[in-house]
Amino acid sequence: MLPEIVEVAKLHQLELNHRTIHNEEVLAKCPFCQEDSKPGKRRRFYLSLNSQGQVFRCWYCGESGGVLRFISLLEGVNEEEVKERYRSQDKRRSRKRHPVEQWSTGQRRVYRVIYGGKEPDWQVMRKRDYSYYLRTLDWMQTQWNEIVQHELERAYFWLLLGIHSGRYAHYIARIQSREKLLEIPLLSPVLELFSRSSRPGWTVEVEEFIQRYMSHP
Ligand SMILES: [Zn+2]
Structure with missing residues (x-):
């Protein structure tokens, strides 16, 4: 299961445009180019987070990708590492339950x-x-x-x-x-x-x- 991109953004304390928070497309300040954080651009939110497809794109710098790439860029770690993290989490979640644990x-x-x-x-x-x-x-x-x-x-x-x-x-x-x-x-x-x-x-x-x-x- 992929993490929710908007939740990831919140976790990394990205500034969200609260008027878009319930939309499929949530807007945020782009942490990669920070163009929209410049004075005079207070009302601009270039980073678009798609809560359905779990993808992102900055309309200014063009940085884009899926949620795992998003995490890897935010945390400065290799995307493979992020993938591995979620793969092993999934494995743990789907761990086969012992028959005794399934007793009625x-x-x-x-x-x-x-x-x-x-x-x-x-x-x-x-x-x-x-x-x-x-x-x-x-x-x-x-x-x-x-x-x-x-x-x-x-x-x-x-x-x-x-x-x-x-x-x-x-x-x-x-x-x-x-x-x-x-x-x-x-x-x-x-x-x-x-x-x-x-x-x-x-x-x-x-x-x-x-x-x-x-x-x-
Ligand atoms: Zn950007």
């Missing part, structure tokens, strides 16, 4: 119920020790994945139990209520697993358990 309130609640403890102050932890913060998030994600796996196994168990016991609707409703509580998909993943010709090892264990259970209830 319900998921956080479930996690706290299972693992106990209080939700830490993430902002503080992040500032104090960034790598510790990341490790904590990774660890929580690992624990969460274990919860999800456990829930999947149980949902699969209920699905089979529903099929074999003839109380299908009852067990499907159970799966759906867990699904709602944990805010994770359970029913469609287990149905999908059930329809597969080759299934992961843990499903075989659940199937064997059900077989034994159904033959000696």
Whole structure:
């Protein structure tokens, strides 16, 4: 995202023509030639700032360009440096959020119920020790994945139990209520697993358990 050219002008304390402040084209005293700052030119504003295109032009000296060039001229730094500054700012802004940071309130609640403890102050932890913060998030994600796996196994168990016991609707409703509580998909993943010709090892264990259970209830 590009900075606002009028805001940049204000930040550098350029003298603006206040009658144009709400226009698309805002006029200011040109800091590059200062022609309009000469006595007798008090009412002149040669520098035009376009708040839509974020470009500038001085009608006297002809200095012109985009907002990044504007900043580079005002600060006396290389335009590449200015570009880099905003590029890295954008990168920071679009930093991929950790999956744990995207947990819903319900998921956080479930996690706290299972693992106990209080939700830490993430902002503080992040500032104090960034790598510790990341490790904590990774660890929580690992624990969460274990919860999800456990829930999947149980949902699969209920699905089979529903099929074999003839109380299908009852067990499907159970799966759906867990699904709602944990805010994770359970029913469609287990149905999908059930329809597969080759299934992961843990499903075989659940199937064997059900077989034994159904033959000696
Ligand atoms: Zn000028």
